[in-house]
Amino acid sequence: MLDRIGITATSLCALHCILLPILLPLLPLLGLSFLADHAWEHVFLLMTAALGTIALFSGFKRYHKRLYPFYLLYLGVALYWIKHDFSQELEPYFIIGGASLIIAAHFINMKLCNNCKQCDDEACNS
Numbered sequence: 001m002l003d004r005i006g007i008t009a010t011s012l013c014a015l016h017c018i019l020l021p022i023l024l025p026l027l028p029l030l031g032l033s034f035l036a037d038h039a040w041e042h043v044f045l046l047m048t049a050a051l052g053t054i055a056l057f058s059g060f061k062r063y064h065k066r067l068y069p070f071y072l073l074y075l076g077v078a079l080y081w082i083k084h085d086f087s088q089e090l091e092p093y094f095i096i097g098g099a100s101l102i103i104a105a106h107f108i109n110m111k112l113c114n115n116c117k118q119c120d121d122e123a124c125n126s
Contacts, residue, residue, distance in 0.1 A: 002051065002054060002055030002058060003055045003056075003059070003106040003107070003109050003110045004106075004110075005051060005055070006048065006051050006052045006055050006102070006106045007103050007106045007107070009044075009047070009048045009051060010048055010052075010076075010099050010102040010103050010106075011099065011103070013041075013044055013045065013048055013080070013099065014095055014096070014098075014099035018092060018095060038084060042081070045077060045080050045081060048077070048102065049073070049074070049077045052073045052077075052102060052105065052106065053070075053073070055106065055109065056069045056070055056073060056105065056106075056109050059109045059110075059112060059113040060109075062113070063112065063113045064109075064112035064113060064115075066112055068108070069105040069106075069108050069109040069112070070105070071105075072101045072102070072104050072105035072108065073101070073102055073105040073106075075101050076097070076098040076099065076100070076101030076102035076103075076104075076105065077098065077102065078098075079094050079097050079098035079101065080094065080095065080098035080099070080102075082094065083095060083098070
């Protein structure tokens with residue numbers, strides 16, 4: 001369940017970043033100009049990272065004991081975080097790359113959890 005929420009949050013964050021240049025002129029008219037602030041993006045990204053960590057840790061602790069979903073999650077968050085350090089032409093690639101890695105981390109975690117539901121600790125560690 002947490003993985004699905006994480007996938008949804010990441011997808012919404014990616015849509016926000018991609019659509020913001022198109023919707024930017026309309027935000028003040030709708031009273032939503034705060035969404036254009038970089039601080040809002042960082043807050044939402046940190047919330048996504050926290051939710052992702054909780055979801056992945058739950059699967060890690062209960063079922064699969066694999067660390068690589070965490071690597072994908074944090075690499076995706078890092079890509080998102082540094083996107084403003086590059087030109088605006090490159091930002092969509094960082095957004096898509098970061099979102100893809102975060103979503104992949106959740107999908108892999110779900111797959112690992114589903115494949116290891118009934119196993120004991122010895123079978124999961126192998």
